[in-house]
Amino acid sequence: MRKEMLLVIMCAAMALVSGKAWAEALINGAGATFPYPLYSKWVYEYGKITGAKINYQSIGSGGGIRQIKAKTVDFGASDAPLEFNDLEESGLMQFPAAVGGVVPVVNIKGIGPGELKLTPGVLADIYLGKIEKWDDKAIQALNPGLKLPSDSITVVRRSDGSGTTWIFTNYLSKVSAEWKDKVGFGTAVNWPAGVGGKGNEGVANYVKRIKNTIGYVELVYALQNKLTYTSLQNKEKNFVQPSKESFIAAASGADWKGTPGFSVVLTDQPGKDSWPMAGATFILVHKNPQNCGNARAVLEFFDWAYQNGAEMATALDYVPIPKNVYSIVEDTWASQIACGGEQVWKK
Numbered sequence: 001m002r003k004e005m006l007l008v009i010m011c012a013a014m015a016l017v018s019g020k021a022w023a024e025a026l027i028n029g030a031g032a033t034f035p036y037p038l039y040s041k042w043v044y045e046y047g048k049i050t051g052a053k054i055n056y057q058s059i060g061s062g063g064g065i066r067q068i069k070a071k072t073v074d075f076g077a078s079d080a081p082l083e084f085n086d087l088e089e090s091g092l093m094q095f096p097a098a099v100g101g102v103v104p105v106v107n108i109k110g111i112g113p114g115e116l117k118l119t120p121g122v123l124a125d126i127y128l129g130k131i132e133k134w135d136d137k138a139i140q141a142l143n144p145g146l147k148l149p150s151d152s153i154t155v156v157r158r159s160d161g162s163g164t165t166w167i168f169t170n171y172l173s174k175v176s177a178e179w180k181d182k183v184g185f186g187t188a189v190n191w192p193a194g195v196g197g198k199g200n201e202g203v204a205n206y207v208k209r210i211k212n213t214i215g216y217v218e219l220v221y222a223l224q225n226k227l228t229y230t231s232l233q234n235k236e237k238n239f240v241q242p243s244k245e246s247f248i249a250a251a252s253g254a255d256w257k258g259t260p261g262f263s264v265v266l267t268d269q270p271g272k273d274s275w276p277m278a279g280a281t282f283i284l285v286h287k288n289p290q291n292c293g294n295a296r297a298v299l300e301f302f303d304w305a306y307q308n309g310a311e312m313a314t315a316l317d318y319v320p321i322p323k324n325v326y327s328i329v330e331d332t333w334a335s336q337i338a339c340g341g342e343q344v345w346k347k
Contacts (some may be wrong), residue, residue, distance in 0.1 A: 027297050030057040031064020031077030032163045033199040034218045035281040038098055039077070041312050042305045054301060060199060062161015062187045068092065068284045074294045076284035079163020080187050081263035093336050094282045095262055095329040097302065099251045099319035100218050102167045102277040103242040105204070105227040107213045108134060110147060112228060114241045117142045119233045120175035120276070126214060127155060127172065128179060129193035134212060149212065156206045156215035159196025161187040167279040168216045171267040175276075216277075219243075219317050236272045243275070247319045250278035256325045285337065292339035299333055299345050306330075 029039075036058040043054045057063075061078035068076025069090050082094055104123060106116060118126075122138050125131045131138060134148045158165045169185035183189050197203040200221045207215040208225050219242045222229045231239045240246050250269040256262055266278040283302060289295035306329075310320035321329075333345035 025053065025293060025297060027052065027054045027075075027294055027301070028057075028073045029054065029064075029075040029077060029283075029298075030059050030067045030073045031284075032061045032079045032281055033058045033201065034061075034079045034100060034102075034164050034279075035077065035098055035318070036200075037220045037224070038309075038313055038316050038318050041316065042301075042309050045309075045312065046301055046304055050304075052297065052301065058199060058201075060158075060160040060187075061163030061166065065161075065187075065284065068286070071286065071290065074285075074289075074291070075298045077281065078187075078284060079279055079281045080166035081265065081280070081282055082261065082284070083263060084260035087261045091287050092284050093261070093287050093332065094284045095302075095332065096256070096264070096280040096321050096325070097283050097305070098313050098321060099247055099266065099278060099280050100220070100317070101242050101247045101250075101275045102164055102171075102216050102279065103219050103222055103229040104232065105207050105215050105217055105222050105229050107207050107211055107228065108149065109211065114229065114231050115143075115146060116228070116230045117233070117239050118230050120172075123232070124172050124176035124179045126153060127157070127191075127193065128176075128182070129155070151212040154210055154213040155194030156197055156203050156210075156213050157191050157194045158188075158198070158203060160198050162199075163187060163279075163281065164200060164216065164218060165189065167267060167277055170265065171277045174268045223317060232276055234272075234274050234276045235268050235270050236274070238272050240273060240275055244314060244317055244319055246273055246275035247278045250274040250276075251280070251319060254280075257328055262329070287336050287338070289337070289339050289344070292342070292344065295337065295339055295344050299337070303330065 039056050061080050064076035064078050067073045133152055135150045166187045169189055173180040173185040197206045200217045203215040204217050204221045204225045207213045229242055231241050233239050249271045250266050254264045268276050306326040313320040337344040
């Protein structure tokens with residue numbers, strides 16, 4: 001009896017030590033600046049509830065992809081979905097965490113949010129360096145009621161590898177044959193014009209400080225920095241403004257289940273209310289991770305975020321991933337992620 005009691009006490013002590021070690025384990029992630037406000041909120045709230053310690057570095061999608069491939073972080077984050085072959089070669093799987101939108105932002109005296117209208121062609125020509133002044137006839141024709149200055153346009157773009165840039169340039173490649181031929185799309189491109197800012201934060205700061213600028217950022221950065229976003233003509237020729245509703249409209253027809261690697265692209269989607277530069281932001285994890293405990297902890301965090309983080313996402317003007325989609329994602333975790341021969345995710 002005494003031996004049995006001692007065994008029970010020893011097991012309880014081991015459980016306490018294990019639990020403490022689990023709570024004190026540091027989970028590291030890095031990548032996209034696009035979802036950083038949302039991930040910061042999720043990490044803070046999850047930490048309060050569980051004691052989990054998660055460190056997310058907002059270094060840009062390119063950096064996040066490099067770090068997860070190098071196995072220096074437990075998860076990477078990218079707004080540029082990796083193609084299925086790249087995922088397979090790297091031993092990775094990706095899954096969507098939320099949907100947001102990239103928006104053009106300007107700093108023009110007397111112009112308020114949503115007042116300036118741009119078409120896809122005009123936006124492309126500004127970034128190609130073909131339209132150089134705000135009172136260019138192409139811009140004036142779209143905005144006859146606005147007083148536009150004759151000042152030169154200062155174009156601001158990202159200087160780092162960026163999923164936000166991927167979404168922006170992917171869109172321009174779809175709507176402008178000249179952009180597609182001369183520049184193309186990717187997390188980094190050879191820009192025809194402009195000055196570079198690091199991260200969504202850097203672009204937002206440039207536009208906020210310098211008059212007569214145009215840049216592109218995720219909507220939450222525009223709102224937090226009180227920047228003037230533009231209206232943009234969509235595929236149905238309607239001028240729409242960025243909002244949760246217009247992002248939902250763009251994402252409504254996405255085929256998550258039928259797209260290998262969940263590599264859904266949401267730019268230039270049909271629908272009268274669709275925002276043209278919507279995009280999902282993705283998480284990247286190894287299918288055969290080295291640290292089994294950390295791998296499980298990453299999935300537990302995002303499971304919690306799926307189930308409990310929707311209101312937080314909505315409050316920050318992101319679109320949460322619906323249950324029917326994240327159920328498919330979690331089934332994929334269960335079938336594809338294994339550590340030491342054991343299934344990592346078990347519901």
